[in-house]
Amino acid sequence: MSMAFLELRNLDKNYGQAEILKQINLSVDRGEILGLIGPTGSGKTTLLRLINLLEEPSSGSILLEGQIKSGRPEKEKIAARRRMAMVFQKPVMFKSDVLENICFGMRARGLGREEQRREKAMQALQSVGLSGYESRDANTLSGGEMQRIALARAIVLQPELLLLDEPTANLDLRSASAIDSLLQGLAGGRTAVILATHNMMQCRRLADRVAVLVGGRITALGKNEDILGQVERSGRSSPAIAGLEIPW
């Protein structure tokens, strides 16, 4: 069996007395979309932050291509981060125009030359449906527009691991489904994707596998049909799915 691209082993995260994540074991392969579903407060965001190496786990390790990245010196962590990209739940924009925001990551990572970056940025803008926005002041955008810009600035980096925290939460149905199509296009490629969401429909449509996170623990893990089928059958009263958006 080939090595998983991302592996989480026995991850714990505590803030003081509060235990946010308990014994998380997970793996994600290239080309796979892992849906991470769970109610608000279950620890999805914390988990993504740990994977993005923004914080250190209290115990356990995070491995990228079989090599431990958590707990390593900053230099190694920076290198690891540069292989990933994250879209935060409520993204913030730099005090600049949209183009600058999108180019930030490419500049920081030293990808390509200035003209190439510009081109790529424009393409990314188009793919999230915001062509023509490049000179707009990024802080004057609506929540939904910011979310799409955040996505653009992540995908423009062509990361090997893409972490999405509720990427379509603020979008109207049409934009959301456009983004869904975009994300779908990543499937089967070289990118591993973790999609944290509490939108079951989206999960059902996009994910290959699903992990259910409740109270900091993975309560279910498996193929999309299996898990979501279970959830449906167990009905709304099941604690495993309390707080999940079930649109039917």
Add this chain to the structure above:
Amino acid sequence: MEEIWNGILRAIELIITLNPEVMETTARSLFISFAAVFMAAIIDIPLGGLIELREFRGKKALVNLIQTLYGLPTVTVGLLVFLLLSRSGPLGELELLYTPTGMVIGQMILISPILTGLTISALKGVGPQIRDTAVSLGADESQVIGAIIKEARFAVIAAVLIAFGRALSEVGVAMMIGGNIRDYTRVLTTSIALQTSMGNLEMSIALGILLIGISMILNLSLSRFQGR
């Protein structure tokens, strides 16, 4: 009161006739203080970034110390730098005493606490999410510092303008290190001191008005930046 009115008239006269000595003195004042702020900024702004963004033992104490030094008396700085640069002092070989370069050094030291401290305050005002975003996008430490300074750029520029104003209107360092040598280290503030001790009160007031005028222009620029 008569002197003040006459002083105002004199100031207008000096400006309109572009009185060469006054123009030269003013240019020298601006140049020396500008050089001091420029060079201090190169060191202090990134330094402020480092201090604000890193965690280390004694950080709070350091920031406290910096803020305490905001009120450094100019004569004290002047004295310290004098002892450094004097022929009998450690840097005597460089022959920087009574030179404009020496004044620049003295003013750099004077304004560094303000520049560093206000930069730290400015950066504090940038939300932690900006930092996370930058880090997530792959920025290393210096890139993060750069991004945050850029985010806080208006407040940082305000800090620079404040530091410039302090350098421009101080007299202790200019007098002790520069020596008020005519055509060489005489600046607006030391000229005012000299004119006053000579009893030429109108001229003194006129120069003071000139200095206030420049400060006013500085402050107007400041409020433009703060308004954003």
Add this chain to the structure above:
Amino acid sequence: MKKILKISLLLMALFAASAHLSAADEGRLKIATTSSLYDTGLLESIVDQFSEKNDATVQIPSHGGTGIAIAAGQKGDVDLLIVHDKAREINFIEDGDGLERRCFAYNYFYIVGPEDDPAGIAGLNASQAFRSIMEGGLADPDQIKFITRGDLSGTHSKEQSLWKRAGYNYSEVNTSGSWYVDAGSPMGATLMMANEKLAYTLTDMSTFMAYQGNLTLVPLIEGGDELLNVYSAIAINPEKHPGVNCQLANQFIDYLVSPECQEIIGTYGQEQYGRPLFFKGEGNCDIMGCSAEECVVPTEAGCAEA
């Protein structure tokens, strides 16, 4: 909030009241003098004696340059002037700002310079020395420099008169080259600069002696008529400046010329410097170049106001 306001107002009122109380004008004398005299501490010693005897408050709010002292007198901000610039003193009186001039003490200026005396002035008289310095400075400005106070102080006035006696126009001198450095500074700062640059300068005796420990400069010419430094006192004229404390001013001048005070003046500094910093005016009227009427005699002009 209201409490803080009330307390602040109370404090301000107290402060204002105390300020007002301490400004009892009848027993208060304000003197303007020059830094070279003030910095020696002589005046304060005299003031201490005087205040005790006369139950008066004496203050010296102005002790910068001669220029600012005269300006203070001209505005009636002080009651008494003690300076050392005869020409300007005479003008002051002629303008009606002052009552009469009383010489009471003197000492000498020194021409000081680097120990190796590159301009070779030792043994010359003052104007000859100045000529040497200028010629030497023009020839080799790196080796030979002169620092001037450039602030129209009594010392600066004396310097200018010496250049004149040496045969030069002052405007010639001060624009002739980099050897002549215009420091625009008080005496102490000027001495420090001369010390740094190993240059010549004109200084009053007392400031030099006070700074001597920190300097490598040596006095090359001391004494002689040309370097005479005479201190005189002038009461401000109440006719022109009503409100000045003329009576107390005259009392102070009378004390200055009294034998007791003359003795203090003549011995001041003996302990600290091994020699007195001043010579008493008493008996030395000729040396000082002061006429009998103005030399160490009590005041005559009354204090009739306008």
